[in-house]
Amino acid sequence: MTSTSESVLERASTTQNATDATRDALLALLRHLDGTGYRFVTATPGTHARVVARADRRRATNVRDALGWSLPFARATVGDELFELLQAAGVVEPAGDGLFRATIRVSSVQGTLFLHSAYPTIAEDSVFLGPDSYRFADLITARMGALAPGARIMDYGAGAGVGGISAARAAPGTALTLADINPKALRLAGINAEFAGLDHREVEATSPADVEGPFDLIVTHPPFMMDEAGRKYRDGGDLYGAKLxxxxxxxxxxxxxxxxxxxxxxxVSIVDGRDVLLERLRQDLDPKRFGFGYHELDPDIFGDELDQPPYAQVERIAAVGLWITRLPNPA
Structure with a gap:
């Protein structure tokens, strides 16, 4: 007769084996796609919606349609090997009329592939990658400077891991920590990091202070919208969305x-010509301890949000980059 404790251990072992199998299948999926030269650049949701609304985009005609544009596809369109990998990973579901739909997307950033959530990204645990991710990766590689082997990097609010993976790929021999509140994001980010060949660990955390330092480089890309529904993946809190x-x-x-x-x-919301985040940074960062640079990367993003009530006082939303250096302790 099996004891209760033995039953619990067996269930835990079965769950772990299933998790390992799906992780292996997703890694194999990325390697298969990479071997075929697959590349896809993710656009904004608005652009995505316009493209897939075209009359000739009702169903996939190739792998990019299926795993980039999230269109329903026939098994023959992606081929048996890729379809079986999608099945083994548990990321394909029926879409009616003998078609299927992938529950993940695969995009390329700076020469490597990333798993993230399929379109539309409306679930609470969605894992995001989009135009912001490309700007973020370019900002990091332009501003991070040289890191010695063994240096520690953290990507906080990692999502699909674009920031941390871009940094670690640019600095071989470094150790990467991927931290996020979303277990699904950590899982995909960890697989993306493993595919990229990086030494990494995954930490579930609700704030940067939950992660043990110190670090030589921290990269982060927090939510920044004013979201009346308060969705964690989107809402940046007070300060016109800049508080987080x-x-x-x-x-x-x-x-x-x-x-x-x-x-x-x-x-960042620009209100009466004022950058509300920059004002607070100048107020709250001690200039004796920290030096920083700041730059508007794009002066006008998400302009359609200005029609929403929370943005009644906002004249534009700007994409910004910030880099802060911890200064040597005074003698």
């Missing part, structure tokens, strides 16, 4: 080693 960005910066810089750097990409 401010909080993550102020917590994150305390985890930096001397001469360590934090790089932030976010969106």
């Amino acid at each position: 960005s401010l909080d993550w910066v102020l917590e994150g810089v305390e985890l930096l080693r001397e001469s360590g750097k934090l790089i932030l990409h976010t969106g």
Whole structure:
């Protein structure tokens, strides 16, 4: 007769084996796609919606349609090998009329592939990648500077892991920590990092302060919208959506080693010509301890949001980049 404790252990072992099998299948999926030269650049949801609404885009005619544009597809369209990998990973579902739909997308950023959520990304645990991710990756590689082997990198609010993976790929021999509140995001980010060949760990955390430092580089891309539904993946809180960005910066810089750097990409509401985040950074960052640079990367993003009631006082939303260096302690 099997004891209760033995039954629990058997269930745990079965669950772990299933998790390992799906992870292996997703890694094999990425490797298969990479071997075929697959590449896809993810557009904004608005652009995506316009493209897939075209009369000739009702169903996939190739793998990019299926795994990039999230169109329903026939098994023959993607081929037996790829279809079986999707099945083994548990990321394909029936779409009616003998067609199927993938529950993940695969996009390319800076020469490597990333798993993230299929379109439309409306679930609470959606894992995002889009135009912001490409700007973020470029900002990091432009501003991170040289890192010695063994340096520690953290990507906080990692999502699909684009920021941390881009940094670690640019600095071979470094150790990457992927931290996020969303277990689904951590799982996909970890697979993306493994596919990229990176030494990494995954940490579930509700704030940067939950992660043990110190770090030589921290990269972060927090939510920054004013969302009346308060969705965690989208809502940036008070300060016209910039409060979460401010909080993550102020917590994150305390985890930096001397001469360590934090790089932030976010969106900021411009109110009467004032950048509300920059004003607070100048007020809250001690200039004796931290030096920083700041730049508008795109002066006008998500303009359609200005029609929403929370944005009645906002004249534009800007994409901004911030890089902060922890200064040497005064003698």
